[in-house]
Amino acid sequence: MTAGYRHRLEDQPLDFTVLDERRAFDGFRPLDVLSIEHAALGRDEPSKARREIVRGGRCAVVIPYDPVRDEIVVIRQFRIGAALATANAAPLELPAGGIDEGEDPATGAARELEEETGLDVLAITHCYTILTTPGLTDETALVFLALVDAAALDGRGGKADEQEDILAIRAPVDALIAAVDEGAIANGFLVGATHWFARHGRTRARLLADSIRQDETTT
Incomplete structure (x- = not known):
């Protein structure tokens, strides 16, 4: 089986949507909570997830x-x-x-x-x-x-x-x-x-x- 482009040794784009976003902490390094949906990678269907992200710039x-x-x-x-x-x-x-x-x-x-x-x-x-x-x-x-x-x-x-x-x-x-x-x-x-x-x-x-x-x- 021939490996597809996702197996190339490089960073790649991926379609995603932010479904919801809120700020949990607003300080020197703000903390946001996001609900996201992204296109499939190792699975057959898109994935939904909740993620916390520290905004570092x-x-x-x-x-x-x-x-x-x-x-x-x-x-x-x-x-x-x-x-x-x-x-x-x-x-x-x-x-x-x-x-x-x-x-x-x-x-x-x-x-x-x-x-x-x-x-x-x-x-x-x-x-x-x-x-x-x-x-x-x-x-x-x-x-x-x-x-x-x-x-x-x-x-x-x-x-x-x-x-x-x-x-x-x-x-x-x-x-x-x-x-x-x-x-x-x-x-x-x-x-x-x-x-x-x-x-x-x-x-x-x-x-x-x-x-x-x-x-x-x-x-």
């Missing part, structure tokens, strides 16, 4: 890379989810945060990087986009590679008015890859971005650095 995740020192800047801060689910209340992460309504994503990424590490972006490029937990939230994360000067890092970051206490750390790339491979890091953004960087990062960084030199030559 778009966020930017930054891989701050210093090509001179071959280092990625990571951060450590208290995370309530990690504290409640694991023994490690201060996990390693990448700088990340919400993209404001109408804000250019790359601009939002650079803003979050500066707020959480104090570093300026020398050049930045979009790498890939992921749905963080599509069964739970509509949050969409845009992952960026940013070239930085890690020597400018003073180790402190975060906004006091948002109750953030952030430690910024310079991580040698190979040591960070080894830590991920050894299971010492659980943050999904950092694990995925490190795997991506191991395969593509240095090459993309060289292209990005070349674009800076070309801009300097033409100005």
Whole structure:
């Protein structure tokens, strides 16, 4: 039996209808309850279901890379989810945060990087986009590679008015890859971005650095 197009290794559209929608909680991350009907996949008939969804919007995740020192800047801060689910209340992460309504994503990424590490972006490029937990939230994360000067890092970051206490750390790339491979890091953004960087990062960084030199030559 020949596999149909639904067996292709790709995300695909699916017809669905929202039958009812109500807001169960209206806070920093609103929670909506939806009754939906969607076209058949593994069954013969359309399916109806009730789903709760946390509205997360778009966020930017930054891989701050210093090509001179071959280092990625990571951060450590208290995370309530990690504290409640694991023994490690201060996990390693990448700088990340919400993209404001109408804000250019790359601009939002650079803003979050500066707020959480104090570093300026020398050049930045979009790498890939992921749905963080599509069964739970509509949050969409845009992952960026940013070239930085890690020597400018003073180790402190975060906004006091948002109750953030952030430690910024310079991580040698190979040591960070080894830590991920050894299971010492659980943050999904950092694990995925490190795997991506191991395969593509240095090459993309060289292209990005070349674009800076070309801009300097033409100005």
